[in-house]
Amino acid sequence: QVKLVESGGGLVQAGGSLRLSCAASGIIFSINTMGWYRQAPGKQRELVATISSGGTTNYADSVKGRFDISRDYAKNTVFLQMNSLKPEDTAVYYCRLAATNFWGQGTQVTVSS
Secondary structure (H helix, E strand, C coil): CCEEEEECCEEEECCCCEEEEEEEECCCHHHCCEEEEEECCCCCCEEEEEECCCCCEEECCCCCCCEEEEEECCCCEEEEEECCCCHHHCEEEEEEECCCCCECCCEEEEEEC
């Protein structure tokens, strides 16, 4: 059974940093593209970043240069390092097994101004 468990969210001041983690189980982690998405109140869920099995990354324009997605194959974990956070980054952040309906439960990130 596929399971994705996010952690690392919290409250941070603008300009601060957070690191999100997503631990995956029940999948062959090394061959799957993983993604981070976010959903702010009243808005649609949007793509933040993806990382392929080979380590190729892709970012939304709004986070380029500030966020960094990475993965640890030994720990079956994907990370999202978020720097220079802005109030508009406030959202629930979700991990997803790309091109599937497997999502984590989400972790709240709140950035205060």
